[in-house]
Amino acid sequence: MTLLGPIVADHSQQAKSGEGFGKSAFTIDWDLRQATCPRGKTSTPARTLRIKGHEYLQFRFAKADCLACPDRHPCTASATRPRSIALLPRPLHEIQVQNRLDQQTEQWQRRYAIRAGIEATLSQTVRSNGLRRTRYRGLAKTHVQHVLTAIACNLTRTADWIAETPRGRTRSSRFHTLCTAAAG
Structure with missing residues (x-):
């Protein structure tokens, strides 16, 4: 590992x-x-x-x-x-x-990009499905909750893909907004 x-x-x-x-x-x-x-x-x-x-x-x-x-x-x-x-x-x-x-090599950056995608998935499940908190006691019940949360995340993403829901835009910093407004 x-x-x-x-x-x-x-x-x-x-x-x-x-x-x-x-x-x-x-x-x-x-x-x-x-x-x-x-x-x-x-x-x-x-x-x-x-x-x-x-x-x-x-x-x-x-x-x-x-x-x-x-x-x-x-x-x-x-x-x-x-x-x-x-x-x-x-x-x-x-x-x-x-x-x-x-970490300066292109190969490392490609491998890390995969991790960044996984981090985004974890962030989504934490924010929208409450992954950090468990409703149950015991490892078996908590495992079932995690599996159901993953299924819910996959269903949400599949529904968005079928409906062709546009992805959210990345927010711009105030400085970036100021620079683009001044240039235009």
């Missing part, structure tokens, strides 16, 4: 702004538990920390190295502290990096 879903991009301030060095710019020596910055400076050995219940490795650089660095301003927002990066442990980090690369 493969979990298919998008992984958020590097959300560090440097990666978001496009300036400085995102986490991917650092070279990691997993055996020594050290990171090397793009300027060649090496971090202290990583320490383990927990962030929101997840284990991370924090790589901290020496204050003297960071204060003297010509790329200090785009690399860190702190005026006094050195740069540090937090990464998942090696096996998870490598999976994360690979998944970020994979």
Whole structure:
């Protein structure tokens, strides 16, 4: 079984702004538990920390190295502290990096489009048929309710297809509406 879903991009301030060095710019020596910055400076050995219940490795650089660095301003927002990066442990980090690369491919996007269609079906059954709530107690009765809800969803879609009911238009943002009104 493969979990298919998008992984958020590097959300560090440097990666978001496009300036400085995102986490991917650092070279990691997993055996020594050290990171090397793009300027060649090496971090202290990583320490383990927990962030929101997840284990991370924090790589901290020496204050003297960071204060003297010509790329200090785009690399860190702190005026006094050195740069540090937090990464998942090696096996998870490598999976994360690979998944970020994979989600840029056309094949991954085609596979994810299937999931998006399923998500739309689930959203429809939750909104129109109350799928999140069960009227019954017990797994067998709840299963019957889910089957009947799926049948109702399929019948509704079949009736709309036979009647050639037009699909609802995707809503436009206020900004998009303003732009199209100004252009026209």
